[in-house]
Amino acid sequence: MNGVVSEGGSRLSVSTEDYLKAIWAVGRGGSASTKEISEHLSVAPASVTNMLGRLQEMGLVRYERYRGASLTERGYREALRLVRKHRLIETFLLEHLGYSWQEVHEEAERLEHAVSDLFTERLAEYLGHPGRDPHGDPIPAPDGTMERQEARPLAEAAAGERVRISRVDQSSPEVLEYFGERGLVPGRRLRVTETRKLDGVIAVEDEEGNSHTLGAPLARSVFVEAD
Amino acid sequence: MNGVVSEGGSRLSVSTEDYLKAIWAVGRGGSASTKEISEHLSVAPASVTNMLGRLQEMGLVRYERYRGASLTERGYREALRLVRKHRLIETFLLEHLGYSWQEVHEEAERLEHAVSDLFTERLAEYLGHPGRDPHGDPIPAPDGTMERQEARPLAEAAAGERVRISRVDQSSPEVLEYFGERGLVPGRRLRVTETRKLDGVIAVEDEEGNSHTLGAPLARSVFVEAD
DNA sequence: CATAATTTTTAGCTTGTGCTAAAATATATC
């Protein structure tokens, strides 16, 4: 419906879209610093400063020198539309084209900038309007709103608690593969059998009675909800 | 950073790819003039001259000033890989996402520059390795070779001849729609009932006994093979 | 074949997006 494509307003450049997504990803709700954005995008800090000026000019971010940047209403909507595209594309690649979790990311990163809104909505339909992608991350609605996510890291769960995996952090392919191989994927039900304060190790048991022992970093990469 | 980074060698820019496809499309086998390319891409002639220099530098075209440009072996392979992507994507959009013939073109034009080779081959598999797209155009093989096309324009058929539609010219959406509405699509069998030299009008009858009378321009937009 | 028309190239400018090095500001530490 709206948006860049159908109403003939000129499209945002790939770079512009990358910055919006970076600001959204890095400054969750609040504001993002030049350095954070620069690292997230692997771009020199000076380039970020430069681009933030332009983005403000375009009305996509609010920006005060030396104080970081945050998304305007419009910038936020654009960012979430990107996230919607990204997650729907990932879902398609994983479920229908036989991609592995490692292969998916790079492809979606490129395609999200190329597909139209028409494509996106047709794809959503084709996929049965999923509410979450295969990582368990919620897929924003076409209007740029997103379901609140109330999952906590498994690391924060208490012994004896019963939980359901809602999401696995996507940032590291190795971590993703580790969990995938052990069936620790979104939807999986677990019981927390032990939590050790000293080293942050946490032990869980799945529905088939298998135990898994996770060090602190791994336990912070799985997000769970009460079950 | 211009669209770079992926499988192995650095990617060609979208512009570069557009030029290669234009040279392929415009100078079928032979060479393409600055003006032809300029018109095909809606770009100023001076910009074409400029780009042809760069493309030669990259080893993708052979170019002599004032004499036009032609694709090198490598340029030709790249162009055909693009065509393969384009036609597979079109097939997917039409067959699985419910696109109309009008909507398809623009989307494929953007996506062909964004999808990886992995995506392309997975998609081909998903579609059952089709040899032709829904327009009847042959889909080049992954190695950049393409089946010879021996279809002639319907305009050249003789009265009484039995033919099969092999392809409909894609250049005009209106023409496409006209034929689509009447079921004159690739695969359709026809009998030529009349050919009129004076005005080039040609009449055909389809398998259901419907007659169609086509003026010369339309008769030159449908390509047929002997049946 | 000389001149007119067309096509192509050259020259010089613009915009978007990146970079580095140096200067300015903010934050942290003594």
Add this chain to the structure above:
DNA sequence: GATATATTTTAGCACAAGCTAAAAATTATG
């Protein structure tokens, strides 16, 4: 509060691709 460290900005530059206007080469016409 003064100074050291870290972050951010400014200034100046590069490169891909586009543009226009003027010059040059090619092709067509009388």
